Amino acid sequence: MRVKQLTEDCLKGILEFISDDKNTLYSCLNANRAFCKSVVPILWRNPWIYSSIYYDDTIFWKCIGKTILKCLPKESKEDFYKNGLKLNPSIIEQPLFNYVTYCQSLSDKIIEKLVDNLLDVHDNDHIALNDYKSIIQEKFWELFLSQSYNIKFFKLPTFKIFDRPEAKKCLSNISTLECDTFLPSEYFLEVPKYCRSLKRIEIVMNFNNFNEGIESLILSQNNLQELKFCALQDDKKFKFKNSKTIEFLSNSLKSIEFENRVCLSSQIFSSFTNLTELHINLKNFDYCGLYCLKDIIIPQLEVLDLKNAVGVNFDTYSKLISNTHGFLRIIKIETKSHPPTSNIEIYLQTLITYCPRIEVVPIWLARRQSLDNFDNFLVSSIELKIIQIELKEPNDNTSNRETVLAKPVLELLATRSNPELKKIYLKGRWSFSHVDLQEFFELWKGRRYLTFHFDNEFYSYYIVRICEEYYKQGVINGGTINYTSKV
Template identity: 20%
Template sequence: MACSKIFTGDLPEISTYIIQNLRNDIKSLYSCILVNRFLCRLAIPLLWEDPFSIKYQENLSCHFIDIYFLLLNENDKNEIKNIKYSKFDSYLHKPLFNYPSLIKTLNLYRMKLHIVNWLNSTSYNTALISNSNQKSSYNPLTLINHLQNDSYEEGLQLVRANEKVQIQPINIICIILFKLFIENNASLNNLYISINVYSQNKPFHDIYYMIINNPKFISKLSLFSFEFYNWPTLKQNTVQNIESLQTFLSSISSLCTCIKHINFYYKCTDDIEFEKNLANIIQSQLQLSSVKIGFPMNLLSKVPLFDSLKYSSNTLTSIHFNSCIFSDSMKFDALSYLTKLESLQFKNCSGLKSKVIQPLLNINTPLKIKTFVIFDTKIEEIIPIQLLIQKIGSYIEILILSVRNDDFRKKLFDTIINFCDKIYFLHLNHIDFMNISQLSQMILIFNNYLKYLIIEIKFYEPNHFSINTNYNIDHENDYKKVSSMILKELNNLLPYYLDLNLVINPNDLKFVFDNCNQVKLKKLLIRNRSTNDLDIILNIIKEFSKEKNLEFFSYGIGNILSIEDQVRHKNLELLIEETQSFVKMKRYDDLVVKISDIDGNLL
């Protein structure tokens, strides 16, 4: 009774707000559903809004697809029984919640990955499935580890899984699940479509027509991501699916006009229809805030796509070029319309020159870009980029520079020092001896603002016969020296978040921890490329963590090649377990601030 009285008045609204802030804390959400009915009703929709992003693991037989199947009609249940030897327990009650109606994020590629592994998890109908003795299990929905992006390993896993499963059952289950979502009035916020080299079987063209015939399913779409790799073999085998996909893309402009975030990545050599459809989607959106574009081939037909950006000049605040090849035949005049731009990113691009940057320089009003990223991009002309930094320098708060060319990197660093003063997130790659004094000046200038600092030294390209692509033993002494110089510069500042990719000498690290004048550090990430003195270094960090109340810590080791190193790594893990008693240890991938997330709230 007392508990019921608590959730009256304004408290339900407050509780809803609190639960919403736990969206990414799966463990806490599961604790909430065990408290009472009220909190359970608040937490369940969050737990089931994006189930296909959950990574599965071996030796677990329970998975969320079985829960979905409890809500199927009899005809669809029979379809499943024809595919897989599993009986629907007649004593099982229908779930208390309408789980299919709760889905908000759907990734077609990952959905197929889950289906394939679900099929491989137990016994199958041998007429459809082979190698039934090889089992692969799922994790339940309670697993904390979520996938953020499709990975190479995930793709290979799908290829291996496809070798055990024929195409037909995958298509059937996928269509059944889509029918289940649509029949239960689900409405997506995020839709990811990825047709890539790993997808050896057909895309599900029936799904595209199902969406077109049920527009409510995507009418409130906020994020639309489309990745397409049009290899000749893929196109020849899927003509019908390509046509249905084109029809679907051409319909989006009329089905949904409230998309805020668009991600387009495609490799298409001979079909301009895709570009026209994608351009129409951009042009039709009334609230478009961010666009990510990638085309990893030198294509000549990009004018319509770039021109469409000018129609979102009043709303577009972020544009991200990923793996783009800029050519002289392309026109970038539309960029001069983007007066509201706050984030500009070039990642793994080539051909970055005046033709791309000049339209931004032509904007007469102040260009208040707060996030500026050039990451492993081939710069052909440095002066336009220097002029852009001069134009936006006083507004930049988040800066990521990964420039391999020594001369260009030095010039850009000098420009940053002269024209920027309010940076609170700084990520610098390929730091070498020539950059130490510049790094020192940056730390001094940004001292009052800097909260996030990521530093990676320059690792020289290995020779052709080198086994390890990240670490060249011939330059180890240089790595140690430049790492030592960087650590000494940090003696003036340890910010809130520190991520170091160095070859660490324990004496240098201890000197920094013992003598640093300003210690704001709460999150420490170290990727040590040396395998020497591993336990000594960790003990130094352990003592520092106790004294300074470090909140989170991640420690990674690079260049582990020999059996002896692997044994030492296991011994190190034992020491890490001891450290966990007073500081939260996390995997590097779970703690690192990713480039793709830097526009969000970092704190």
């Protein structure tokens, strides 16, 4: 079928399906007008996220700021020149799209970054620069609030946003609200007048660990399912002083997320009996408040996601898993250091005993470790679909260059695992020959198509050839070898 025969709705559906593949979307921009018209709204839903992957953060914000500047009405642009603000004459041109209308994420930090990187000190009076910034910030707020009618994520700014008439319509559809505890309580009391369908509230604990307005906001919502806490200070726990708030959350809350530290007491935590997802990012610490997880019982938990975890605390993670009631389907643990061998065995035994429905899981194996528990885990995990197996590096640096034969692990995966297993990731200094891999793929024949990833630094032409051959046969449907060679 030719592209020109695709209907607009069909094309949009295809592009939506690949909306997470930004590289492909960018390549579609220059295909033709129809592609460009469909891709731009997707890329501009949250364009700010691309700053982290851009080669120069300053240039990124300057470029995107100029684009938004062009979206301003002609009258606003003329006002800039009347006030002595020197800007590139190209801003008079109207852009091909009104990009602001597609934006679904907005915060005061975004506006500030756009403006701070937009003005050039050398081209403008340094003394008047702050005044110019205030003028452009005001115009940008007017632009977004008057034309962005599909805002989904919004951070409550330090000024009373709802004093602006245009904000009431713009913010009526937000599903995620971020708010700081240092803001006055009355700021939060205005939100329910225009929005009672928040799905997610993100609380930044900044100086205060209690805000009556936030509790009132929570109680006013009809569809609240997710809470995120970002603690900016050590040893701070968020306090709920209204018992009705805890009762309300125990019925509605499905997901909770912690950034930096666990900032709820175990008693309050365990009140959320309908919780199905727990996400913890331990980037800056992994001790303060973490041990309360040993005392938490989350009977309905299905997803456990731990980032920047520390290996020595694996006994705590295992205890948390054992306090669930067999509903866990997905476990994601990203570690800064490998767990001790003794904790690996406890972790495997915990999975065998308490996770009969596990579908996605990371596993660690140590050198010269018995594979009995690993074997038992594969046999007991009758719904396993994705597994990541990481080789634990020894503490003795003199042994770091040793490799471990992966053949017995591959044989167990091919003969003892659930037939629905579809993705295998091997991480670490595993080794196997192309013959070993060929035997593994022969054993795999007749099972579900496999995606196979192997990422140590060794490269073997013969292994790549074996993968290519079994890809042609349909035994495997993709993967990577050594990060560089795609299957």
